[in-house]
Amino acid sequence: MRVAIYIRVSTDMQAEDGFSVEGQRSRLISYAESQDWTITDFYIDDGYSAKDLKRPAMQQMLYEVKEQKFDVVLVYKLDRLTRSVANLHELLEEFDANNVKFKSATEIFETTTAMGRFFITLVGAMAEWERGTISERVRFGVEQMVKEGKRPGGIFPFGYTSTGEFIPEEAALIREAAQLYMSGLGYKSVAMRLNSLGKLRRGKLWTDATVSYTLENPFYAGIIRVGTKDKNGKYVNSNRGERVKCIYGSGDHQEIFTKEEYNAIQKYKKSxxxxxxxxxxxxxxxxxxxxxxxxxxxxxxxxxxxxxxxxxxxxxxxxxxxxxxxxxxxxxxxxxxxxxxxxxxxxxxxxxxxxxxxxxxxxxxxxxxxxxxxxxxxxxxxxxxxxxxxxxxxxxxxxxxxxxxxxxxxxxxxxxxxxxxxxxxxxxxxxxxxxxxxxxxxxxxxxxxxxxxxxxxxxxxxxxxxxxxxxxxxxxxxxxxxxxxxxxxxxxx
Incomplete structure (x- = not known):
């Protein structure tokens, strides 16, 4: 039987024994050999969450499912494949439509009967519940940090060192960018002016995107914000992709703009x-x-x-x-x-x-x-x-x-x-x-x-x-x- 091996490693699981790429690969190869199966290919998503199916190797595998290049998909555990019940049903229907079986090397599933499908769906629901619970705990911790004026991880922006220390020279450059913008220049023109004067961002050229991000970032006004904007300008939680309330708090770091100056820039941008x-x-x-x-x-x-x-x-x-x-x-x-x-x-x-x-x-x-x-x-x-x-x-x-x-x-x-x-x-x-x-x-x-x-x-x-x-x-x-x-x-x- 021809087998396709799918391996997924999320960023926070890479160091755990048995869940590394090589750990899963060696165990799955041994399992396939014990079943006398022929391995046709490996599909590896390194550093991707199981929240959805938008993973490069997953998409490649689904494409080749339709090409019927293998007879069974083998994973180390079900949650390596997906943690979403909806995605699990979608995958199983796609496998069935193309006569491809599914197998976990560490769990016993039978997907050809109604009881088997119920059991695998139940396990998938438990995985989804676990992911949601972890996300809620993480978000609660993040909210508490923001309330206390602490920045919950991430890289500090231009103007600060990697440990959050204020850099006066870079702060002056950020203020100059804001002054040029408020004088009537657009993002691209501000970037061109700063570049022409040799006032670069740590040796890198300014672009319209970096100017826009700099002027929009509330961190420079002493405000901590957790959440990112989607293409429609709505705030979303960057970890789960779900529409949630964006979190704001007052930071204890040295600001570059006063809140009045920051609000004036945002009002001007809107106008x-x-x-x-x-x-x-x-x-x-x-x-x-x-x-x-x-x-x-x-x-x-x-x-x-x-x-x-x-x-x-x-x-x-x-x-x-x-x-x-x-x-x-x-x-x-x-x-x-x-x-x-x-x-x-x-x-x-x-x-x-x-x-x-x-x-x-x-x-x-x-x-x-x-x-x-x-x-x-x-x-x-x-x-x-x-x-x-x-x-x-x-x-x-x-x-x-x-x-x-x-x-x-x-x-x-x-x-x-x-x-x-x-x-x-x-x-x-x-x-x-x-x-x-x-x-x-x-x-x-x-x-x-x-x-x-x-x-x-x-x-x-x-x-x-x-x-x-x-x-x-x-x-x-x-x-x-x-x-x-x-x-x-x-x-x-």
Whole structure:
């Protein structure tokens, strides 16, 4: 007789004698040989629960049951096959339909009679009851731990060590991610900005998923939550897959957000799916665009739908976050096409023609060299000042000059140092403010060929800050026309 051997080991049973993979394999091989059966294959689910049949080896075996590749399924114990009465009936019906028998090496079952089926069902019901009882005990223990402010196992998230100790540098990065998101960026844009600045998660890149998880995780607000969300957003118990009440408690660990800050983030996330926000729309300038009046971030929204000759239409625009949240700023809203036009006008002012670009680039490189030379010279002068200070102090100690002479000379040295440091600061500022002429030219040439995501990525890569302003408070004029406005300051990454 051809026999298929099925072996299952749950994570918490792997170390127990007789239930390891090798322990079950050796016993089942011996049993099959004693019956003079031919083993056709082994189906092994290592580390899977018996709560359902969604196991790789189980699914493969059921597929081959229909192919009738064997005559009997052999297991060490019934609970290795399943702990669910419903699944047991499903398996037995599938075996019967394909003339496949079932056999346990340590239990006596007869599945060909009504009494035999009753007995095996009774044993299956006992296994299911045992699993439920264990789960209830575990959950009771978990609930008690949460009530006491203790985290019931699991890996601590980014921001904490493996033992739950607070990491200030990582906490600051989490707060920065939240600030970028609250400024109007989406998950992907936040990830791109942090990655471009080299601010990684322990050497790994941020993704939209990690940003989303970080902003949603209540642990950062001092809240312990046991339970996970399913695809419909409902909370489920992660151990059993059943819909149960999610458990919350106040932890005793150091939080990164206050509860008020965490609730504000969740409220903002919820608002982005309604009230004009659209997660499916791409706002090219979010993350870089700033209000020229108050300096606050400007974020993208959609106008309400309106009918046109071509159907319904919604327009993308940007609004100052200070105006939106507290009405403390009166900068008008800007349509995205208006910001786009102002950006192209700015680029045209910098880019005249290819020849000029080369000359400008050459000039910039020359200026950069001069700036670097100035910086090096200033640093050498500071080193000389430090050396002279030490010499005056030594001469005073040795009695070679008076205390008044030392004071006069040190004051002169301090004044000279201030002048050098001011020059150094101005030189470095001038160097960082040089426009990236060639990259601007490339942006203007490629812009019409890029899709929405590529446009946004290019803006975030090239620009650090784009300040927009207008002399108007309530622009009036022809509908859809561009009112008087300008980019008052542009800084580059």
């Amino acid at each position: 982005k799916t309604s009230g004009g926000f659209s997660p499916n729309s791409i706002y090219w300038f979010s993350g870089a665009l700033r209000c020229g009046r108050c300096g606050a971030a400007m974020f993208g929204k959609l106008t309400t739908q309106r009918k046109t000759t071509g159907g319904m239409k919604r327009t993308q625009y940007y609004i100052c976050s200070s105006r939106h949240h507290s009405r403390s700023c009166d900068l008008p809203i800007f349509r995205q096409v208006h910001v786009e036009k102002l950006m192209m006008d700015y680029i045209l002012k910098v880019k005249v023609d290819v020849a000029q670009l080369r000359d400008e680039t050459s000039k910039i490189e020359s200026e950069a060299k001069e700036y670097n030379d100035d910086i090096a010279e200033a640093k050498r002068e500071l080193a000389k000042l430090a050396e002279r200070r030490s010499r005056w102090q030594y001469m005073f100690v040795e009695g070679l000059i008076s205390q008044d002479d030392v004071r006069r000379k040190l004051k002169a040295e301090n004044d000279a140092e201030m002048l050098i440091r001011d020059k150094l600061a101005m030189t470095q500022k001038s160097l960082s403010g040089i426009p990236k002429v060639e990259e601007l030219a490339q942006l203007e040439e490629l812009w019409s060929l890029l899709d929405d995501h590529e446009k946004k990525e290019m803006i975030l890569t090239l620009f650090h800050r784009i300040e927009i302003n207008t002399p108007l408070t309530k622009p009036k004029g022809v509908k859809n026309s561009f009112f008087d406005a300008y980019l008052q300051n542009v800084t580059f990454n």
